[in-house]
Amino acid sequence: MNQQLPNSFRAGPDEEGRFGIFGGRFVAETLMPLILDLQEHWNTARSDPAFKAELDGLNKHYTGRPSPLYFAERLTEELGGAKIYFKRDELNHTGSHKINNCLGQILLARKMGKTRIIAETGAGQHGVATATVCARFGLPCVVYMGATDVERQAPNVFRMKLLGAEVRPVTAGHGTLKDAMNEALRDWVTNVDSTYYLIGTAAGPHPYPELVREFQSVIGKEAREQMLEAEGRLPDMLVAAVGGGSNAIGLFHPFLDDKDVAIVGVEAGGKGLDGEEHCASLTAGSPGVLHGNRTYLLQDGDGQIKEGHSISAGLDYPGIGPEHSWLKDSGRVEYVPIMDTEALAAFQMLTRTEGIIPALEPAHALAEVIKRAPKMGRDQIIVMNLCGRGDKDVHTVAKHLGMEL
Amino acid sequence: MTTRIEARFARLKEEARPALVTFVMAGDPDHETALKIVQALPGAGADLIELGMPFSDPMADGPAIQKAGLRALKAGESLKKTLSLVRAFREGDGETPIILMGYFNPIYIYGVDAFVADALAAGVDGLIVVDLPPEMDDELCLPALDAGLNFIRLATPTTDDKRLPAVLKNTSGFVYYVSITGITGAAAPDAGKVASAVKRIKRHTDLPVCVGFGVRSAEQAAEIGRGADGVVVGSALVSAIEASLQPGGTPAVEAVTDIVARLAEGVRTSRLAKA
Numbered sequence: 001m002n003q004q005l006p007n008s009f010r011a012g013p014d015e016e017g018r019f020g021i022f023g024g025r026f027v028a029e030t031l032m033p034l035i036l037d038l039q040e041h042w043n044t045a046r047s048d049p050a051f052k053a054e055l056d057g058l059n060k061h062y063t064g065r066p067s068p069l070y071f072a073e074r075l076t077e078e079l080g081g082a083k084i085y086f087k088r089d090e091l092n093h094t095g096s097h098k099i100n101n102c103l104g105q106i107l108l109a110r111k112m113g114k115t116r117i118i119a120e121t122g123a124g125q126h127g128v129a130t131a132t133v134c135a136r137f138g139l140p141c142v143v144y145m146g147a148t149d150v151e152r153q154a155p156n157v158f159r160m161k162l163l164g165a166e167v168r169p170v171t172a173g174h175g176t177l178k179d180a181m182n183e184a185l186r187d188w189v190t191n192v193d194s195t196y197y198l199i200g201t202a203a204g205p206h207p208y209p210e211l212v213r214e215f216q217s218v219i220g221k222e223a224r225e226q227m228l229e230a231e232g233r234l235p236d237m238l239v240a241a242v243g244g245g246s247n248a249i250g251l252f253h254p255f256l257d258d259k260d261v262a263i264v265g266v267e268a269g270g271k272g273l274d275g276e277e278h279c280a281s282l283t284a285g286s287p288g289v290l291h292g293n294r295t296y297l298l299q300d301g302d303g304q305i306k307e308g309h310s311i312s313a314g315l316d317y318p319g320i321g322p323e324h325s326w327l328k329d330s331g332r333v334e335y336v337p338i339m340d341t342e343a344l345a346a347f348q349m350l351t352r353t354e355g356i357i358p359a360l361e362p363a364h365a366l367a368e369v370i371k372r373a374p375k376m377g378r379d380q381i382i383v384m385n386l387c388g389r390g391d392k393d394v395h396t397v398a399k400h401l402g403m404e405l
Numbered sequence: 406m407t408t409r410i411e412a413r414f415a416r417l418k419e420e421a422r423p424a425l426v427t428f429v430m431a432g433d434p435d436h437e438t439a440l441k442i443v444q445a446l447p448g449a450g451a452d453l454i455e456l457g458m459p460f461s462d463p464m465a466d467g468p469a470i471q472k473a474g475l476r477a478l479k480a481g482e483s484l485k486k487t488l489s490l491v492r493a494f495r496e497g498d499g500e501t502p503i504i505l506m507g508y509f510n511p512i513y514i515y516g517v518d519a520f521v522a523d524a525l526a527a528g529v530d531g532l533i534v535v536d537l538p539p540e541m542d543d544e545l546c547l548p549a550l551d552a553g554l555n556f557i558r559l560a561t562p563t564t565d566d567k568r569l570p571a572v573l574k575n576t577s578g579f580v581y582y583v584s585i586t587g588i589t590g591a592a593a594p595d596a597g598k599v600a601s602a603v604k605r606i607k608r609h610t611d612l613p614v615c616v617g618f619g620v621r622s623a624e625q626a627a628e629i630g631r632g633a634d635g636v637v638v639g640s641a642l643v644s645a646i647e648a649s650l651q652p653g654g655t656p657a658v659e660a661v662t663d664i665v666a667r668l669a670e671g672v673r674t675s676r677l678a679k680a
Contacts, residue, residue, distance in 0.1 A: 016540065026509060026536040028465045030561040030586050033568060172471055178462060185464040190587040192563055289510045289536065290462060302483040303514030304461040 009256035017206020019326035069226035082376035096388035098129035104215030109196035122177035123313035124156025126200030131165035147175035201244025202321035205292030216250025243315035247387035268310035269337030279308035311340035312360035359388030423630035428639030430457035430473040432482025449662035450669020458507030467590035495528030531555035590640025600632035623671030630675035
């Protein structure tokens with residue numbers, strides 16, 4: 001895109017919640033006063049030392065932060081190129097990076113005096129993390145989940161129920177993540193007085209993309225420090241999977257102005273970009289307006305949103321956070337698709353070489369690392385966000401490998 | 406220039422009765438039947454017509470209107486076809502105001518300038534776009550107003566006195582008061598609360614105030630119409646279209662006009678009951 005490069009890639013969003021042409025506040029009037037109220041509380045909280053101290057304490061003692069930055073020695077050897085480091089957010093309490101955001105947002109919800117929490121979930125990781133913080137703070141929790149996903153993610157549904165959450169299967173539309181998000185928005189608009197909508201990714205109306213990014217940036221801030229400690233310099237490349245894009249923006253954001261650090265986001269290429277069965281909204285989509293923001297979407301020529309497909313339920317969303325759309329158009333971040341089959345192969349390779357079972361989402365990022373590392377020098381360094389563990393995916397993987405459990 | 410919407414409300418003021426505003430979805434259950442339904446609405450007693458532009462992800466709508474949108478999309482409706490429906494309607498009716506209602510994305514993809522021009526040429530009078538609050542006025546509201554379309558804004562129970570002026574600033578034609586915090590077709594509104602909310606809005610504007618969301622019966626329409634300048638009915642009509650598709654169901658046009666006739670009776674007795 002032909003535009004002037006900004007002085008900093010870390011300055012956005014502006015007051016209207018825009019990253020270039022992306023972002024904004026495309027919501028129904030009923031929600032606007034609440035969005036503005038949220039923004040006010042967020043503006044106060046972000047500069048409040050007490051808020052920061054409380055969140056830091058929870059991150060440390062409840063989640064187990066900082067997560068390690070781990071040198072994957074055997075994988076590096078096997079690929080024979082760049083040194084590969086993993087930021088191990090899969091070791092967090094609840095098994096993924098989602099908890100970073102949930103803790104931050106539930107503290108905000110409490111400050112706003114909200115007494116009921118709702119969330120949407122695809123794979124169930126965000127649903128589990130939300131149900132977890134609701135249990136921790138004693139707030140009732142309703143999780144909307146596409147009926148299709150309820151079926152294919154049964155263990156996470158059970159975990160949410162154990163944690164005291166009510167899981168509402170969504171049959172409207174096609175019963176997937178975007179329909180769950182629609183239904184959560186309908187609940188919110190109906191119960192706007194009591195309810196806080198705890199959005200799981202760096203998308204939605206302003207200020208959600210900004211505040212989710214800030215809560216997830218703990219990943220990149222730690223990684224930066226840990227890398228300087230381990231190697232005395234910054235990495236040459238960052239790689240992370242993007243569904244809505246919260247783990248990726250969390251890793252990327254603190255490095256955006258380090259121009260020598262190449263940054264790669266990995267989308268779900270599904271069964272290939274030629275057909276309809278993928279979720280590569282940045283590579284194969286176009287800008288549009290959905291769920292409160294303007295961003296790249298999978299849509300038809302009439303502006304109707306398409307269903308995505310990915311082997312990973314966590315990447316199965318036809319949109320993307322608005323900041324990623326801006327980072328793509330500004331050229332700062334390169335976005336590439338990885339196919340289901342490549343992710344499956346990467347999943348198995350990591351399990352075999354490092355004894356780590358990754359979630360299918362970071363397995364997409366890993367597949368890109370596997371492609372790139374051999375082409376890089378042995379003195380170069382890649383940091384990949386290992387944002388979730390694969391326990392939830394063993395059934396899916398077994399099915400694809402033709403094994404009965 | 407007086408718009409069709411302004412002219413219609415001026416006439417209703419002379420008749421001393423509230424407007425019956427009817428919502429149906431363009432292309433539901435299919436394009437041809439939808440055109441027949443819209444053509445039959447004024448004769449059945451509708452004063453203004455809201456025509457839904459179907460969208461795959463109608464975040465503010467309840468099950469009835471969600472299903473109507475899906476039926477329309479499945480039958481091949483598009484924004485282009487919706488504009489041609491308005492054009493066809495205008496050939497036989499030059500007076501009844503038509504307001505397109507929906508979500509922004511299909512308009513954004515159509516292209517805002519092209520859409521505004523084509524909508525005007527087709528005979529559209531106003532727009533209601535659910536996901537464009539005043540904060541987003543540059544997107545469509547201002548270009549539409551410049552071109553001479555009315556931009557009708559939703560005010561809700563959460564729109565307090567502090568926020569009302571911002572909401573009303575670029576609103577024209579009428580104000581659509583959403584009687585509940587919720588989605589279309591949900592709980593029935595409390596008539597007393599609605600009346601005081603309408604009074605509150607009227608303190609801030611001279612525009613007519615129409616009330617919608619959850620109005621289904623002639624009695625409700627009459628009651629709400631006592632304090633409001635118009636009553637909007639949507640889910641009840643699209644539910645009738647859904648029922649018409651069942652084996653043995655009343656044909657869609659008749660099913661809709663039956664209800665509209667009853668509601669029209671309701672708004673005509675509304676102010677009589679006042680005394």
